[in-house]
Amino acid sequence: MTTAEYGPVPVSRIKEEAGAIFHALESQQRVLVSRHGRVVAAIEPASPERHADSLIAFALASNETTVRELSATEIGQGSPSEAVRSAAAGRPALVTRGGKVYGVLGASRMGESLADVDRSEDMLAEFEREHPDASFDDFAAASDEVAAGGPARRVAAHEDWAGTLVDALLVRGLEYKRRHDVARAAETFERAISRFGSDPDDGVRIKVARTKVELARIYAEEEHPAGDPMRLADEAIQTLDSNSMR
């Protein structure tokens, strides 16, 4: 396996474990799904490298694109076995909650070779020799580390994830604006700013600043009664100024 995993969760228990599954996806863990003792599918935290097309299509939500969706509501209402069957057959679905994309349900991947496994086992054996008194948590952390390729890769995964979601929301907002649905456009930009406004990553902050500029433009053009275009523009300028100084 190439990243930290959660599960495998039998299809029959996805409903019971829905809360933990969404938490795992937020923590950038891949969720494995099994049926009759075989892992048949996996929900991967959405990533720009693998799922950009699906994310953008979902953000646009146009009539021409049909992106399958498995929502938390559907999971709570019954068994998602049909979605899992489809995913295993090569028809992925976006896993969402509250309109946010948390992951992509697809066929389980097999990226690791036995040679990779043996290398990581050597690392675990070395950890065991050097830390004979380690706790389970230390061991679990070492296991995660070995599988995920180190902490740097996980941080990068979060930045990619957050940056892509801001991008997707920006595209969706601009599309609403092009269709003259200004209220929905503003709502979409506000959502991106609300969710990622305090993200510490520079790349994400710059994307949020661009979103603020787009929202400020709508507030100014529409003379929105509650909107404050000057404040938004100032915040965007401040972010971009501080970034250019580094």
Next chain:
Amino acid sequence: MGSGIITTHGVDPLVAWQTRVHWFRDAAITAAITTLLSGSVLVSEDGVLEVSWLPMAEPDSGYLFLRRPGGLTAEIVLRAVGSSDLVTHDRRDSRPAPDRWQSLAPDGSTRWELFNCVTHRLRALRS
């Protein structure tokens, strides 16, 4: 009871991974690992102790997961081998994996019994 279960270095995995097995603070998972790697039969039941298999690209190789919902998961990477490839009293061929290790009990539960295989890795998942 199965035999011919060895690590890539040719030793008993329960000896090689003695420390690691006991790091699992979950007695049910520790017992499940011990049962399985000693060649005894382990029964899988959804919601109690779930055993599942994910194949790798290499033939007859894959990940075997032992999971207690709400608790921990152990992942063991295995490769099935023929009895003639090992010094073993068990003449059964374990290929194709995992079919030969898995059987259905009369009550509908799934039974797992390992034999003639190489264990490549044991690690923990925080599920």
